[in-house]
Amino acid sequence: xxxxxxxxxxxxxxxxxxxxxxxxxLKLLLMIDSGLTVRRRGTTFRAAPGQLVALHPDDAHxxxxxxxxxxxxxxxxxxxxLIAEVATSEAVRYGDPVIRDSGLAAxxxxxxxxxxxxxxxxxxxxxxxxxxxxxxxTLARQCYGSDGGRDTAQRVPETVxxxxxxxxxxxxxxxxxxxxxxxxxxxxxxxxxxxxxxxxHKLHLRLRLDxxxxxxxxxxxxxxxxxxxxxHDQPHLTRVFARAYGLTPALYQSTYRGTAWTxxxxx
Numbered sequence: 001x002x003x004x005x006x007x008x009x010x011x012x013x014x015x016x017x018x019x020x021x022x023x024x025x026l027k028l029l030l031m032i033d034s035g036l037t038v039r040r041r042g043t044t045f046r047a048a049p050g051q052l053v054a055l056h057p058d059d060a061h062x063x064x065x066x067x068x069x070x071x072x073x074x075x076x077x078x079x080x081x082l083i084a085e086v087a088t089s090e091a092v093r094y095g096d097p098v099i100r101d102s103g104l105a106a107x108x109x110x111x112x113x114x115x116x117x118x119x120x121x122x123x124x125x126x127x128x129x130x131x132x133x134x135x136x137x138t139l140a141r142q143c144y145g146s147d148g149g150r151d152t153a154q155r156v157p158e159t160v161x162x163x164x165x166x167x168x169x170x171x172x173x174x175x176x177x178x179x180x181x182x183x184x185x186x187x188x189x190x191x192x193x194x195x196x197x198x199x200x201h202k203l204h205l206r207l208r209l210d211x212x213x214x215x216x217x218x219x220x221x222x223x224x225x226x227x228x229x230x231x232h233d234q235p236h237l238t239r240v241f242a243r244a245y246g247l248t249p250a251l252y253q254s255t256y257r258g259t260a261w262t263x264x265x266x267x
Contacts, residue, residue: 030112036063056097058196208229
């Protein structure tokens, strides 16, 4: 990541398989030397090498590179706060996550390359941030839902997500969520699953894991991370984390340096 564009994380690394991933950033991914199969909400999508993939915030998805030996990917994670500078988060949502636009893919590589530079390398901070903003603006113009309208189907998932995020360290019941959203429990589960691709309890787990990764990147001790994110203990966090990401919290933390990765790519 460029130090002067703190709302964007960039990765250039070996591609990995993953399952049921959820993140709060807009994640843009371009495969190098391999295709990628993405599964989201029961539908499978195929990205050829060199095609750009847009993975929405809070939308559960799984990915499988064709060739794990040679597959490499470029990733750019754009924070909601930066997206909000140019569009609503709902405006940057694709029905098909695979963007079959070679010009947009080339522009992504250019922006990614300008951000993925060693700390201190010459370059205009203003120029790099402007590049990102213009690129996200272009994405928003090509998406469906650019009117950014707010309705119940959107309001409820936002309420659920924020409530779960505010209560990561404890169990939350459907009764609580039903009271907060003013929906029946049955309707709540249906709306939540339709929006996120996950029922509330699985979404809560993914939010807890996402928070665990943030804390691990900051150097927080694994036992403390487990406590703050509602896991029973360190072994419980380690089992769930490894099952979700394919590596233990200790390995995840040890291979992370600042905002770049050595060997493993952020998911």
